[in-house]
Amino acid sequence: MNEETIKQMKGMKLSGMVRAFTTSLENEQQNKYTPDEMVAFLIQSEWDERQSRTILRLITNARFRYNASIESLHYDSNRNLDKNQILRYADCSYIRANENILITGSTGIGKSYIATALGYQACMLGYKVMYANMNKLFSRLKMAKANGLYVKEMAKIERQDLIILDDFGLQPLDTINRNILMEIIEDRHGKGASIITSQLPVNKWYEVIGEQTIADAILDRIVHSSHRIEIKGESLRKKLTGVQINNEIINN
Numbered sequence: 354m355n356e357e358t359i360k361q362m363k364g365m366k367l368s369g370m371v372r373a374f375t376t377s378l379e380n381e382q383q384n385k386y387t388p389d390e391m392v393a394f395l396i397q398s399e400w401d402e403r404q405s406r407t408i409l410r411l412i413t414n415a416r417f418r419y420n421a422s423i424e425s426l427h428y429d430s431n432r433n434l435d436k437n438q439i440l441r442y443a444d445c446s447y448i449r450a451n452e453n454i455l456i457t458g459s460t461g462i463g464k465s466y467i468a469t470a471l472g473y474q475a476c477m478l479g480y481k482v483m484y485a486n487m488n489k490l491f492s493r494l495k496m497a498k499a500n501g502l503y504v505k506e507m508a509k510i511e512r513q514d515l516i517i518l519d520d521f522g523l524q525p526l527d528t529i530n531r532n533i534l535m536e537i538i539e540d541r542h543g544k545g546a547s548i549i550t551s552q553l554p555v556n557k558w559y560e561v562i563g564e565q566t567i568a569d570a571i572l573d574r575i576v577h578s579s580h581r582i583e584i585k586g587e588s589l590r591k592k593l594t595g596v597q598i599n600n601e602i603i604n605n
Contacts, residue, residue: 369402370395411476417484418519421470432462433585439467442580443474448515448546453575456550458584464550467582468517471548480514487521491530498529511540521551522561535567542574549575554583 355378362371373395377386386394423443428436447454454471456464472482497503510516516537526534541547553561555576562568 367399369399372402373398407479408477411479411481412473415472415476415482415484417469417472418486419466419469421466421473423470423474426467426470427463429586431586433583434467438580438582439471442471445475445478445480447580448475448480451541451543451546451578453546453579454548454582455555455575455579456548456582456584457554458552459588460552461588462584462586464552464584465519467584468519468548468550472515472517475515481512482515482517483510483513484517484519486519488523490518491533494533495529507536507540510537511545513545515546515548516541517548517550519550521549522553522558525561526563528564531562531564531567534562535571538571538574547575555581 355374359371359374362374377391377394423439426434426436426439428434428439442454454468456468458464469484472484475482494503494506497506538547551558555572558572559565559568562571
């Protein structure tokens with residue numbers, strides 16, 4: 354009878370229940386449960402299995418640059434990274450409020466890692482996230498314009514609960530990229546959240562965008578409902594390289 358039950362569970366694609374029920378049989382735990390406890394145990398196991406699959410799918414679809422987590426962030430006072438501030442963002446209330454987070458600081462300071470950690474946290478809570486390097490995103494959307502997939506690509510961006518636009522402002526925007534950015538920001542204004550990282554302070558973004566009228570429109574929508582994280586200190590890449598070099602000297 355147990356074999357038939359397992360077969361039916363598999364037929365209904367209840368893999369979490371199958372695993373839990375099989376384990377209980379192997380460990381002879383089923384006799385320790387009352388019928389209602391057993392039902393609750395199997396349902397909880399299936400729920401946990403499906404939640405895990407959903408989170409894994411969200412993380413895979415996000416295409417993050419790093420593996421990162423809120424717990425792995427370093428809150429060195431010299432970095433101007435406030436742990437309480439980050440923990441407030443970890444509840445993703447800014448996503449529910451369709452607000453933005455702007456992360457600025459010099460190169461190698463950890464902006465992308467912080468943004469990715471917040472993105473992972475959003476996936477853990479069931480939100481749809483997309484990570485994109487700005488220059489690569491512009492290139493992809495320009496290509497989409499040429500092959501007729503632009504509307505589809507833009508619709509995909511609009512559907513995300515959170516988008517992470519990494520390395521904004523590495524080079525001034527041309528007319529096409531300026532209009533693409535305007536469309537992205539306009540489509541998401543009041544409908545979705547964004548995290549933008551940049552080496553430049555926000556007051557320098559006007560120069561990068563270029564056209565004053567469009568720059569005013571873009572920044573009004575971005576900055577008006579934004580939270581700021583301004584990272585300071587030395588490049589973490591340089592620090593890590595220095596540690597590696599010292600370890601090699603010691604080990605050799």
